Amino acid sequence: MTRTVNLLDGPLTLCGAGREHLTPGVPFTSRVAYAAAHVVADPRAENVPGTPATVDWDATLAFRRHLWSYGFGVAEAMDTAQRGMGMDYPAARELVRRSAAAARAEGGAICAGVATDQLPAGPATLDEIRKAYAEQLADVQDAGAQPVLMCSRHLAAAARSADDYLDVYGRLLADVDGPVVLHWLGPAFDPALTGYWGDVDPVRAADTVVALIGAYASRVDGVKLSLLDEDFEVALRRRLPAGVRLYTGDDFNYPALIRGDGEGHSDALLGVLAAIAPPAAAALRALDAGDLAAYDRILAPTLPLARHLFGAPTFYYKTGIVFLAWLAGHQDHFTMVGGLQSGRSPAHLGRLLRLADAAGLLPDAELAAHRARAFMTTAGVAQ
Template sequence: MQELMLPTTEGRVEPFIPRDACPYPSQAAGPFPRVAYAAAHVVADPRAELAPFEQAAVDWDATLAFRRHLWGLGFKIAEAMDTSQRGMGLGWPDAAELIRRSVAEAKTIEGADLACGAGTDQLAPTPGVTLDQVRAAYLEQLGVVENAGGRAILMASRALVKAASGPEDYRRLYGELINQASDKVVLHWLGPMFDPQLEGYWGSHDLDAAQETLLALIRDHAGRIDGVKMSLLDKERELRFRAALPPGVKCFTGDDFNYAELIEGDGERHSDALLGIFDPIARPASAALSALSEGRTDDYRAILGPTVALSRKIFEAPTRFYKSGVVFLAWLDGHQDHFAMVGGQQAARSALHYAEVFRLASEAQVLADPERASQRMRTLMATFGIG
């Protein structure tokens, strides 16, 4: 393996030799002991004639091929979520098309399963927005998901933050949506580190008070709720939250810093998963979950543990730009032939950030073909004048 030159945190450029290729299977070895959703990215079409910061063009063939890759590894897919750049490059019309295409694709593959994000991103979160407008926007998106044959994940709404006057508005509106849905729904508590416009969600800036509002909503509608995705990057809060959930309501961890131990559990309780990091680490994550299903806890830890440092780097502050690292690794690993993103978001991280992600991906043995990944890394570094 040839060395390549990468920047360091000390301001130097130093040689690096990648580790061996990912040793884990490219197909699932068996059923998982946890419900595991991978929130999947979209592949941009960089050849389209448009302004990438203002318009989106999706390579539908490559996008669906990546979903087949995830299904083959045993994952369910959380479709059209923030990992797909909802609200950061992918508008509602394209998200609706993504939902329709993915649900149709899933129907052609035995065992393929997915749930789809329904939110309000077609509605501008202006100060004058009303609860009736928020309700109508949610119902429009819920209708698209269900008409396609999908199940809904009720995404957090920027517009609802503007429209709601307090916790009761959240409970009332979500209650109506839950009862309107034709199937059980997944709720989503997305923290402001992922989206600053969601500060104060559930009607309070006090997280304890916000949590109580959400738990009260869940208790009111427990039979209609499959689970709740917690995306606060706060392990201790998630532990308390999942312990307080009614029987039958799952806690889907969205904690891309502490997922390994939260999924493993403490012998009494565990978190299921709905994670963006499963997108780039799908092969080792699938192998780790298979090991856990067979009671090989040490193997689970040995496989998944090294990916945590990689995930923490990808999701470092500003966390909302984690999608750039996800797509970067998809490019390095050959799932797409370019490093371009809708909204031009590949420019959201620095050369040093990408170099650190590459090093950590190599250490975690995530890369299927280190030689190809190294060549692509050299090409990227050359655009920064490095190497």
């Protein structure tokens, strides 16, 4: 079987994955690392825009077992799982329930997103938003996952000041049973979240986040930050109380942020980790061993891929995540809930294929080439 694919910009002969990155292992010791996982759509269902999500549960849970086998925790029902972009709340609730049960069986770590997406689109009062958060918080805790209080489009639209955020989140944290992860997703990932935490200036918004954490530090495990600004993340990390983690969600600058400096490091809750799990696991084990040179060397080829994968419009990165999962053999098709497989162009995905091969992310080069040729044929590129 040939490994050559004709792309829009010319032919590519795939090399496949390096064997040294394909060995699963135990969780990491020097960093906490959650991989935000995608969902596998049922290709036989009407997963088209505007319809309820229909999930292939077996394939979806198999991918989570793949992540646990490499030592990662799973960040479930987050934006990578198409929350707000095809994944409705009934499906997300079932996803959390099934994944948390699988985590118990596998001995894997799991956290899960808590949002307000059971509310209808449109205006909502602050009290309705708080109650929606509380309902999902109870669902996640009942399932046995650690809650991640995700940013809410409803709250972004309803809040008139930083005090509104402090009131809603403060009442939730006052009642929570155990530590939660706060979530700050920037407008690159979701334009509806512009001005979250009460200010379009992230420096002033950070004051609100720090005040909230300071008031409820014992209820906050950490804050997941996805603003794609390395300097801002380091500055916020240094303001957090002792014992509160900064979970990087920066898919542009994760190697340096996780590596850290003399004053600290970021842990990780990242969508890109699901796409680069084998080499990322090898890099984190090198970090555990204190081998910084190996850590840098292993992650370096993944960074160009990540920056392309999460390029503007960033919120369509999920399309590339699923494309890579298909090429790597983790699912049998390239379809998504909500029809989101149309979110990236053949040119974008062809470039992604080149970068994935260079990063050693395709364990079976012949299978990847076969599937890529089929996809490119539908795009009008003769094979």
